Amino acid sequence: MPTRMIRMIYALLLSSVFSVFACANNSSHDTTKISASVSEGDGDVTLTLPAGFHASVFAENLGSARHIAVNSNGDVYVKLQGLKDGKGIVRLRDTNGDGKAEEKSGFGDFAGTGIAIGNSYLYASSDEEVFRFKLDASGNVADPDHPEKIVTGLLSRHEHEAKAIALDNDGNLYVNIGAYSNSCQVQDRQKGSPGMKPCPILDSAGGIWKFKADKPNQTYGDGVRYATGLRNVVGLNWNTQTNTLFVMQHGRDQLHDLFPDLYDTKQSAELPAECLYELHQGSNCGWPYIYYDQVQHKKILAPEFGGDGKKTAGEDAQDPVFSFPGHLAPNGLLFYTGSQFPEKYKNGAFVVFHGSWNRAPEPQAGYFVVFVPFKDGKPVGNWEVFADGFSGGAQFTASGRAKHRPCGIAQSPDGSIYVTDDTKGTVWKISYGNK
Amino acid sequence: MIYWIRLVVVTGLFLIGISAWTIAPLQSKLQASIDRGKIIYTQQCLSCHMMDGGGVQSMNPPLIRTKWVLGDKADLITIVLKGMNSGVEIDAVQYHNIMASHADLSDQQIADVLTYIRNGFGNKAKAVTEAEVKTVRAKTH
Numbered sequence: 333m334p335t336r337m338i339r340m341i342y343a344l345l346l347s348s349v350f351s352v353f354a355c356a357n358n359s360s361h362d363t364t365k366i367s368a369s370v371s372e373g374d375g376d377v378t379l380t381l382p383a384g385f386h387a388s389v390f391a392e393n394l395g396s397a398r399h400i401a402v403n404s405n406g407d408v409y410v411k412l413q414g415l416k417d418g419k420g421i422v423r424l425r426d427t428n429g430d431g432k433a434e435e436k437s438g439f440g441d442f443a444g445t446g447i448a449i450g451n452s453y454l455y456a457s458s459d460e461e462v463f464r465f466k467l468d469a470s471g472n473v474a475d476p477d478h479p480e481k482i483v484t485g486l487l488s489r490h491e492h493e494a495k496a497i498a499l500d501n502d503g504n505l506y507v508n509i510g511a512y513s514n515s516c517q518v519q520d521r522q523k524g525s526p527g528m529k530p531c532p533i534l535d536s537a538g539g540i541w542k543f544k545a546d547k548p549n550q551t552y553g554d555g556v557r558y559a560t561g562l563r564n565v566v567g568l569n570w571n572t573q574t575n576t577l578f579v580m581q582h583g584r585d586q587l588h589d590l591f592p593d594l595y596d597t598k599q600s601a602e603l604p605a606e607c608l609y610e611l612h613q614g615s616n617c618g619w620p621y622i623y624y625d626q627v628q629h630k631k632i633l634a635p636e637f638g639g640d641g642k643k644t645a646g647e648d649a650q651d652p653v654f655s656f657p658g659h660l661a662p663n664g665l666l667f668y669t670g671s672q673f674p675e676k677y678k679n680g681a682f683v684v685f686h687g688s689w690n691r692a693p694e695p696q697a698g699y700f701v702v703f704v705p706f707k708d709g710k711p712v713g714n715w716e717v718f719a720d721g722f723s724g725g726a727q728f729t730a731s732g733r734a735k736h737r738p739c740g741i742a743q744s745p746d747g748s749i750y751v752t753d754d755t756k757g758t759v760w761k762i763s764y765g766n767k
Numbered sequence: 768m769i770y771w772i773r774l775v776v777v778t779g780l781f782l783i784g785i786s787a788w789t790i791a792p793l794q795s796k797l798q799a800s801i802d803r804g805k806i807i808y809t810q811q812c813l814s815c816h817m818m819d820g821g822g823v824q825s826m827n828p829p830l831i832r833t834k835w836v837l838g839d840k841a842d843l844i845t846i847v848l849k850g851m852n853s854g855v856e857i858d859a860v861q862y863h864n865i866m867a868s869h870a871d872l873s874d875q876q877i878a879d880v881l882t883y884i885r886n887g888f889g890n891k892a893k894a895v896t897e898a899e900v901k902t903v904r905a906k907t908h
Contacts, residue, residue, distance in 0.1 A: 396825070413825070490854045491865055522850070522867035589814050689823040692814050732817060737824065755824060 377735055379721045379760065384674070387719070387762045388431040390750060391424050394757030398445040399496065399664070399740035400750050401454065405471035408433065410740070410752055410759060411447040411456055413494075420444060421456055423473070424759065431761050439476035440465075445566065446497035446507070447740075450545065455505065457495040459488040462507060462543075483507060485551040487537050491520070492564035498577060500570050505545040506577055507555075510564035511538035515584050515636045516620035523590050527636030531620050534560050538619060540568075540579065540611060559615035561649055566686075566739075567665035573679050574709035577611045578653075580662035580683060584623055584634070585690040591635045599641075601694035602627070606662050607652035608681070608704075608711075618649030626655040654681075654711045660698035661686035664741035664751070667706070672747025673764045680705045682718060684738045684751060687729070695730035699723040699737055701751060719762060722753060797882070797894055804883025807876050811869060812884075820888030826864045828857040831888045840881075840895050844903040847877050874900040 379387045390408070395416035401409045408424040416422070419438030427434045446457035453464040454473060463479035482505065486495060492510025499505055513520045516531035516538075531538070536552060539560040543550045559579075567580040588600030595603070604623035609615065618624075622631045622645050631646035633639030656662070664684030668677045680703055687699035701719040704711050723734035736753035743749050748763040815827040822829035830836050835843055835857075850868040854861060869877070877900045885892040 490852055491863060493863060519867060520852075520865055523871065525867075586814060589811075592810075689817070689826060690814060692817055693809070731819070732823065733819075733821065 377724045385764050387760045390759040390761040391433045392758050396754040397752035397757045399447045400742040400752050401447045401449045402742045402744045403471050415443050445494035448497050448499050450499035457497050459493040460486050483543050483550050496566050498568045498570050503545045505543045507541050508565040509537045559611040561617040561619045563619040566663040569665040571667045580665050581607045594641045601691035603658050605655035608654040610653050616649050618646040622646035659688040659690040663739045666741040670747025684741045686737050696732035699734045800879045800882045804879035807880040808883050828862045830884050837892045841903050
């Protein structure tokens with residue numbers, strides 16, 4: 333018999349043996365899935381929380397649930413990134429106080445990410461505009477079909493287009509306008525394409541813009557560029573203790589893809605840091621010319637601008653107040669002001685990490701809510717994982733095929749917190765003790 | 768009886784042998800292209816489209832049975848040569864990242880990586896050849 337033929341028969345035999353194994357493997361996979369979904373009250377995954385905390389599924393299957401806001405009467409508003417049944421905002425109401433929403437209604441014909449409540453108005457954004465709805469004396473949206481357009485004509489160019497928003501206590505509205513670029517190369521994300529200096533994107537994106545919260549139809553000319561050099565911000569929150577805006581930047585991607593000689597895949601998975609910045613009028617956080625390296629604790633010249641992974645730069649750029657490992661995608665930020673949680677949480681920061689994609693081929697990471705303790709408006713000590721398990725387990729985290737990806741966070745008047753998920757549209761309510 | 772069984776088995780083996788002689792060289796040529804393509808995929812595409820070709824929610828589209836991957840070869844080759852930043856819906860979902868041009872890859876490398884994705888991740892479609900890439904590249908310049 334010719335050897336090739338023997339090889340082929342052998343291969344046929346082998347492949348049938350393999351497919352039997354593959355089937356066996358698959359079915360055991362299914363069983364673990366089923367057993368994980370049995371746990372009551374948590375939906376199809378079980379969240380792990382510090383001792384004394386518990387979570388309930390407040391609502392499910394909302395669609396791509398992004399940011400969330402809670403009114404003083406306890407009503408919960410969730411912004412959807414895609415319309416569901418033609419609606420882009422969902423109102424949830426827990427009528428009997430059991431930690432689950434019995435009433436659900438939709439309004440707003442625009443999709444988007446940002447939502448915030450202030451001064452008896454509900455603000456919500458599309459990827460180009462910000463609208464507001466009047467809240468009446470009993471806390472209901474007075475005229476759900478006719479919002480007032482506050483900001484219009486913001487750039488949305490198919491990358492980092494979500495317009496996350498925040499309000500201060502002096503009648504101002506802050507809007508993230510993400511850079512439609514990874515590192516301001518002439519050809520975005522193309523190997524060998526140089527960085528543009530000065531980066532022309534920064535005139536109209538790559539920063540936070542400040543507008544009046546009550547003036548209709550504002551556009552770029554009416555607002556001010558409050559902070560620049562921010563590649564993209566999704567998680568942001570006004571800190572009422574310091575009276576300043578804090579933002580979480582999504583750091584740049586693809587150091588290894590674009591510069592394989594300077595960064596191996598492991599370095600590229602960890603770098604650069606996801607940074608927390610405290611902003612003031614005129615803040616510059618350095619993108620695209622530098623990135624923050626959380627291992628060396630330095631601002632490093634971006635390789636598109638002549639960097640080699642070691643050269644420092646960005647003397648004019650401010651340092652982050654806190655930094656996390658790369659690519660975890662911080663989509664939500666909340667300073668906790670309630671008194672339900674134990675003392676250590678007071679005024680500290682919860683950061684919601686949507687989970688990574690740009691760590692491949694290294695295992696993916698994130699898909700959790702972390703906590704950073706603060707004292708006198710400054711972070712003290714290290715970060716710790718607060719809520720985990722959204723992905724459904726270690727293998728779903730590693731593969732990036734998370735069942736849920738946490739995104740938005742808000743505090744309720746009773747001091748519980750809500751966390752949204754934009755994969756399946758689950759909203760969890762997390763409480764402490766007997767609340 | 769035993770004779771007949773023997774005859775059937777021997778003829779069967781003989782037929783398998785014949786097909787192995789004729790198909791195997793083609794198969795192994797395809798396999799070699801797929802193998803080379805996998806290496807290119809790992810270096811150039813995996814970071815966005817992922818190991819399993821499943822892409823990333825709302826960011827990077829999957830390469831599993833999409834109309835581009837399985838469809839017209841010239842369109843598919845053009846995506847690799849020119850990149851893609853169309854914001855079109857892919858199987859009714861929008862993706863919010865951009866794909867750069869990979870025109871720096873050689874014709875053979877592009878043929879290999881496309882042959883790999885057209886025969887991986889549960890896809891089954893004809894190989895892309897170096898000559899086809901050459902033709903499309905000449906037209907897109």
